[in-house]
Amino acid sequence: MPGHKRNAGCGMDTALFFDHDITExxxxxxxxxxxxxxxxCQNRANALYKAxxxxxxxxxxxxxxxxxxxxxxxxxxxILTARNCHKSLYHAAYLRNLKLEYLYPQRISGYxxxxxxxxxxxxxxxxxxxxxxxxxxxxxxxxxxxxDVRAIADIAHSYGVPLIVDEAHGAHLGIxxxxxxxxxxxxxxxxxxxxxxxxxxxxxxxxxxVNGTIVDRNRLKRFLRIYQTSSPSYLxxxxxxxxxxxxxxxxxxxxxxxxxxxxxxxxxxRQLQHLEIPDDKIVNDPCKVVISCxxxxxxxxxxxxxxxxxxxxxxxxxxxxxxxxxxxxxxxIEGIDRLIExxxxxxxxxxxxxxxxxxxxxxLSNPNWCRELHQFEPSVTRFARDMRLKNDTLSTDxxxxxxxxxxxxxxxxxxxxxxxxAVGRIAGDFVxxxxxxxxxxxxxxEISQDIVSTIRDSLSKGLNVQGISETxxxxxxx
Amino acid sequence: MPGHKRNAGCGMDTALFFDHDITExxxxxxxxxxxxxxxxCQNRANALYKAxxxxxxxxxxxxxxxxxxxxxxxxxxxILTARNCHKSLYHAAYLRNLKLEYLYPQRISGYxxxxxxxxxxxxxxxxxxxxxxxxxxxxxxxxxxxxDVRAIADIAHSYGVPLIVDEAHGAHLGIxxxxxxxxxxxxxxxxxxxxxxxxxxxxxxxxxxVNGTIVDRNRLKRFLRIYQTSSPSYLxxxxxxxxxxxxxxxxxxxxxxxxxxxxxxxxxxRQLQHLEIPDDKIVNDPCKVVISCxxxxxxxxxxxxxxxxxxxxxxxxxxxxxxxxxxxxxxxIEGIDRLIExxxxxxxxxxxxxxxxxxxxxxLSNPNWCRELHQFEPSVTRFARDMRLKNDTLSTDxxxxxxxxxxxxxxxxxxxxxxxxAVGRIAGDFVxxxxxxxxxxxxxxEISQDIVSTIRDSLSKGLNVQGISETxxxxxxx
Numbered sequence: 001m002p003g004h005k006r007n008a009g010c011g012m013d014t015a016l017f018f019d020h021d022i023t024e025x026x027x028x029x030x031x032x033x034x035x036x037x038x039x040x041c042q043n044r045a046n047a048l049y050k051a052x053x054x055x056x057x058x059x060x061x062x063x064x065x066x067x068x069x070x071x072x073x074x075x076x077x078x079i080l081t082a083r084n085c086h087k088s089l090y091h092a093a094y095l096r097n098l099k100l101e102y103l104y105p106q107r108i109s110g111y112x113x114x115x116x117x118x119x120x121x122x123x124x125x126x127x128x129x130x131x132x133x134x135x136x137x138x139x140x141x142x143x144x145x146x147x148d149v150r151a152i153a154d155i156a157h158s159y160g161v162p163l164i165v166d167e168a169h170g171a172h173l174g175i176x177x178x179x180x181x182x183x184x185x186x187x188x189x190x191x192x193x194x195x196x197x198x199x200x201x202x203x204x205x206x207x208x209x210v211n212g213t214i215v216d217r218n219r220l221k222r223f224l225r226i227y228q229t230s231s232p233s234y235l236x237x238x239x240x241x242x243x244x245x246x247x248x249x250x251x252x253x254x255x256x257x258x259x260x261x262x263x264x265x266x267x268x269x270r271q272l273q274h275l276e277i278p279d280d281k282i283v284n285d286p287c288k289v290v291i292s293c294x295x296x297x298x299x300x301x302x303x304x305x306x307x308x309x310x311x312x313x314x315x316x317x318x319x320x321x322x323x324x325x326x327x328x329x330x331x332x333i334e335g336i337d338r339l340i341e342x343x344x345x346x347x348x349x350x351x352x353x354x355x356x357x358x359x360x361x362x363x364l365s366n367p368n369w370c371r372e373l374h375q376f377e378p379s380v381t382r383f384a385r386d387m388r389l390k391n392d393t394l395s396t397d398x399x400x401x402x403x404x405x406x407x408x409x410x411x412x413x414x415x416x417x418x419x420x421x422a423v424g425r426i427a428g429d430f431v432x433x434x435x436x437x438x439x440x441x442x443x444x445x446e447i448s449q450d451i452v453s454t455i456r457d458s459l460s461k462g463l464n465v466q467g468i469s470e471t472x473x474x475x476x477x478x
Numbered sequence: 479m480p481g482h483k484r485n486a487g488c489g490m491d492t493a494l495f496f497d498h499d500i501t502e503x504x505x506x507x508x509x510x511x512x513x514x515x516x517x518x519c520q521n522r523a524n525a526l527y528k529a530x531x532x533x534x535x536x537x538x539x540x541x542x543x544x545x546x547x548x549x550x551x552x553x554x555x556x557i558l559t560a561r562n563c564h565k566s567l568y569h570a571a572y573l574r575n576l577k578l579e580y581l582y583p584q585r586i587s588g589y590x591x592x593x594x595x596x597x598x599x600x601x602x603x604x605x606x607x608x609x610x611x612x613x614x615x616x617x618x619x620x621x622x623x624x625x626d627v628r629a630i631a632d633i634a635h636s637y638g639v640p641l642i643v644d645e646a647h648g649a650h651l652g653i654x655x656x657x658x659x660x661x662x663x664x665x666x667x668x669x670x671x672x673x674x675x676x677x678x679x680x681x682x683x684x685x686x687x688v689n690g691t692i693v694d695r696n697r698l699k700r701f702l703r704i705y706q707t708s709s710p711s712y713l714x715x716x717x718x719x720x721x722x723x724x725x726x727x728x729x730x731x732x733x734x735x736x737x738x739x740x741x742x743x744x745x746x747x748r749q750l751q752h753l754e755i756p757d758d759k760i761v762n763d764p765c766k767v768v769i770s771c772x773x774x775x776x777x778x779x780x781x782x783x784x785x786x787x788x789x790x791x792x793x794x795x796x797x798x799x800x801x802x803x804x805x806x807x808x809x810x811i812e813g814i815d816r817l818i819e820x821x822x823x824x825x826x827x828x829x830x831x832x833x834x835x836x837x838x839x840x841x842l843s844n845p846n847w848c849r850e851l852h853q854f855e856p857s858v859t860r861f862a863r864d865m866r867l868k869n870d871t872l873s874t875d876x877x878x879x880x881x882x883x884x885x886x887x888x889x890x891x892x893x894x895x896x897x898x899x900a901v902g903r904i905a906g907d908f909v910x911x912x913x914x915x916x917x918x919x920x921x922x923x924e925i926s927q928d929i930v931s932t933i934r935d936s937l938s939k940g941l942n943v944q945g946i947s948e949t950x951x952x953x954x955x956x
Contacts, residue, residue, distance in 0.1 A: 061709075
């Protein structure tokens with residue numbers, strides 16, 4: 001293996017990958033029992049991040065979250081988590097039959113995204129719920145909000161409980177003095193990094209770091225073996241190692257580029273009349289640029305479309321009142337300038353007459369710019385817009401009550417009923433609002449009148465509510 | 479995302495991957511809810527294999543097995559499986575808290591590997607064990623032995639039970655009239671294909687096919703979402719699609735090449751005096767070349783070393799009495815000729831004096847040939863030989879008794895005791911013999927005197943027994 005035999009003669013586009021694609025032959029170690037070159041690679045990553053131990057992940061942060069949660073829990077245990085966590089946390093809870101206690105981070109005043117998890121809320125929850133086996137938080141959030149990991153770690157440890165930080169969006173934290181410290185330095189017991197989100201590594205690559213002695217590392221390694229393929233990709237591992245080597249040598253340069261891009265955007269857009277780009281007091285992470293249109297006549301979705309179709313800029317996602325962009329040290333100053341000019345141009349036009357008049361004089365971009373850039377086939381064209389979001393980011397003010405565990409409920413028989421007759425029933429599936437993707441209801445929770453109203457309200461606004469059938473029905477357990 | 483921004487300026491080796499590496503932006507669909515280009519890709523794969531429905535896997539066949547087993551079972555259910563299955567089946571049993579009933583395929587007479595699973599054994603087991611919820615078999619095996627999937631599917635269906643076939647090694651089956659039909663045509667309900675093992679696709683790429691109505695497809699899709707990253711690699715998906723496109727256009731050509739390579743090897747080596755290469759009556763799969771040294775003075779491991787160090791040929795694996803090579807339609811006739819010449823040369827030398835004399839006149843290959851071929855750094859050199867095997871292939875004649883479920887036992891407290899005092903205790907971890915990797919004992923099974931003797935015997939032969947500590951202790955539950 002591999003079956004392509006590194007034979008590019010098949011004339012495929014992707015044949016260029018074959019040169020680096022090997023398997024666990026002599027000299028090439030084994031990810032699942034690393035002793036040689038892969039151990040050396042993991043040690044290089046560990047030296048960069050200074051954790052207790054570091055493992056390569058080839059199934060994304062997802063398998064890191066599944067493994068971390070599985071390693072610190074037994075069947076029926078309870079986890080304390082912020083509700084705005086990635087779906088892999090819910091999946092881990094399902095697989096391990098866990099109970100979930102939620103924290104509901106407050107929205108940041110004036111913006112539609114979650115703020116930090118408060119240490120005092122963690123403390124109160126741990127004081128009240130003595131059976132909690134681990135604390136799980138996401139920091140930074142999708143929108144770049146940091147929680148005080150150092151304070152939260154101290155609190156968790158004072159109760160003898162491990163802190164797991166989903167730092168998928170923060171692999172660049174602490175990489176230079178110019179960027180805030182990360183969760184490893186802050187004292188978290190397990191930290192999960194997506195490398196592809198902000199660093200130069202290919203998609204689906206990630207790291208899991210473990211610190212201290214609370215977490216049983218053998219148990220953790222067992223679950224990494226369970227949730228990852230037994231034929232891990234050497235392309236991915238090579239990309240991770242290249243990324244680490246590059247960041248170890250050029251971390252300061254990378255951070256200087258990022259900070260100069262970030263500061264230039266903030267400085268240049270302070271005088272906007274309609275749009276707003278909050279600075280690092282609100283959006284802490286310099287990789288995230290939130291463009292708020294809360295005080296304009298356009299929605300985040302319209303702003304997203306404008307950036308994409310008229311200015312050939314690809315935003316990361318749109319919510320009702322903002323668009324999120326991601327910048328990294330690998331961007332170019334030309335790209336940053338294009339973004340600034342586009343935002344300034346949109347802002348100017350927002351001051352003029354009707355929406356249609358404002359932008360129709362801006363020529364449409366070549367509609368193929370994105371697929372041409374990515375060298376995909378012309379057949380690759382239609383939109384799959386509503387699928388573009390997969391990360392959960394907003395809080396809800398509704399706190400449903402769990403009657404059954406996620407595991408029991410998701411595995412139960414179910415029926416579909418119209419929304420209004422679901423009040424008092426137990427949810428049989430997730431209902432998520434995209435964006436931001438935070439669950440309105442989780443299987444096992446009681447469907448209240450409030451929940452039904454929230455769902456109805458979202459549907460009537462034309463928002464994308466997943467988990468409601470085309471005929472408007474919701475799944476409840478029988 | 480991705481954070482590399484397709485900026486090859488970082489000067490990394492792997493920067494060439496970046497061109498094709500994107501994420502779920504507009505136009506690029508979402509693997510976990512495919513409606514557009516990824517659905518088109520999956521449909522092309524489905525058209526090639528003619529299954530009910532086909533899904534791309536980016537976490538290898540491993541996530542296919544986990545998802546398939548999870549989809550057809552509930553907590554505490556029983557699965558019927560051949561003992562020589564991949565470890566992911568054991569992992570699925572652990573995650574879902576399943577009971578396992580085993581079939582022990584007979585060894586093929588004169589060779590050290592398992593034969594086919596017999597339909598009559600399946601029938602007898604289903605007749606006896608009415609609570610069995612699914613049948614799971616591996617066909618072809620690592621060594622290329624086919625089971626009669628068509629007959630087994632009929633039997634399973636006569637009991638209303640789904641058949642899951644781990645066809646990881648047989649993605650080429652049925653690709654042309656010159657190669658036997660695969661498990662999809664044979665009527666299996668779920669079939670899992672590794673693409674990278676025999677077809678031109680990168681490592682970690684796989685497919686899952688579902689047929690008929692016994693399997694709940696929504697439930698299956700739920701588990702595919704759980705066990706795979708939420709940021710799937712577009713490099714992998716592009717490679718899968720390229721592979722499918724290539725095989726759809728060139729399947730006959732590919733098969734003709736493979737069959738001509740296979741037939742040439744078999745024909746050219748019929749007259750060997752010492753080594754033997756069994757033909758397709760024993761090794762059914764034309765991709766597999768077993769070189770048996772059972773009637774020679776050298777072991778499989780020594781033969782492996784000779785091929786590698788003196789003839790610069792990379793075998794797939796070595797067992798006590800044979801070496802396994804994999805050939806595909808992407809091999810070259812020059813490579814096949816080199817293999818034939820090497821086998822003939824070794825065979826000639828085996829007729830002469832002592833082992834040391836026979837081969838020292840064969841010059842050592844450039845010790846760096848493999849790493850130079852794969853373009854890895856010179857630091858990538860030391861051997862990790864004993865890690866090269868990861869697939870389970872041999873039967874055992876010992877049938878241990880399960881006292882506790884795998885889940886309960888693997889999660890129990892444990893202690894390590896010397897082998898002889900473990901008799902009568904319950905195993906707390908797997909003990910595997912590598913190669914071939916089949917478990918001697920599974921957590922939850924009673925350790926008998928026979929088991930202890932088998933382990934002692936293997937250790938005294940210097941074989942690689944995993945699960946026994948360096949001080950010779952075994953893990954038992956307390």
